[in-house]
Amino acid sequence: MSLSQQLAGDLPFLRRYARALSGSQETGDAMVRSALELALKDEALRRSLEGGRTALYTVFHSTLDNNEPANAEVAGSAPDARTSTNYQEANQKEASAMRKLAAITDQKRQALLLTTVEEFTPQQAAQILGVEVSDVETLVSDAVAQIDAEQKTRVLIIEDEPMILMQLEDLAMSLDHEVCGTARTHAEAVAAVKAEKPGLVLADIQLADGSSGLEAVKEILAISNVPVIFITAYPERLLTGDRLEPAYLVTKPFREQTVKAAISQALFFG
Known part of the structure; x- marks a missing residue:
């Protein structure tokens, strides 16, 4: 089996981790690319990559100090199909997040x-x-x-399974956040964002009427810059690398501590 075949199953999840650390799909993906490029140039690191998932993450961390060029490249890259205003807002948000990162223990x-x-x-x-x-x-x-100690916020939950919805409501309230609304369909989700203006969205990707949580969030982000955490039983469907992907992704069935960590990261960068 080739090295690329050995890494194929784990790389999507390393990208998820890097995105959560950086608060950005582009920056996180660039960090992973940079780590792999550095590892492939070093024979010892290259051999280490053959040791499985833990070894892959270990190599990634061993190269973090050399990842700044990749981050800088992303921050200064062309806006592509994005509007100039959206691109500037994204850069300002990422710059603010990087200042926050410098103030705490990574x-x-x-x-x-x-x-x-x-x-x-x-x-x-x-x-x-x-x-x-x-x-x-x-x-x-x-x-x-x-x-x-995080700043408290208003949470919208997009989820069509009653038991999971109640669990997420209880979890959000246990962190002293206010659940400002719930939604079971695309239309309900968009209407709730317009009416309630939440500070955080927890979203499933398969909704009650067969509509898509992904499409709902896409429409939500067109009207609000609210951070979104996707909670899904099928993370591999969102970690293909072929399209815009979430920075915050939790796998069902989830542990409450996992959702709490994702909420912390989303609010940190949001």
Whole structure:
């Protein structure tokens, strides 16, 4: 089996992780490309890539210090099909996020994402980050405390399964957020955003009337710059690399800690 075949199944999830760290699809994808390019030029790193998913993330972290050129390239790239205004707003948002990143300890967020969204064990996360297992546990604990101190917001939940909807409502309220509305269809979701102006959206991709949560969110983002977390049983459908993809993606069935981590990241960059 070739190296590319070995990595194929894990790369979409590494891209998800990089996007969550950076708050941007473009920046996260550029970080992954840069890491792979650097690893392929170094024989020792290239051999390390053959060690499975934990090894892939370990190599990614080992190259992070050399990823700034990729980030800078994205920030200065041409706007393509985007309007000039939207492009400037996106750059301003990303610049603000980068200033926030500089003000906190990156490893707290990394440890939390690795052990929740990416579902590594503390031992695996310690290997990836190059720290002790006890350090991972401390970093995660500190990150959770930071989540509890996040600015509170109004949450819209787009979900057609009643039990999951209630679970997400309880979870949002346990973090002291206000659930300002719920929606089961594309039309309900768009109407709720216009009426309630939420600060965060939690969205399924398959809705009650057969409509698409993806299309609903696309329309929502045309009228509001609200951060969106997709919650789906089929993450591979959204991680193809062929189109605009979510920066925040949680897999069903989910752990509450995973959703909390995603909410923290979305509000951090939002």
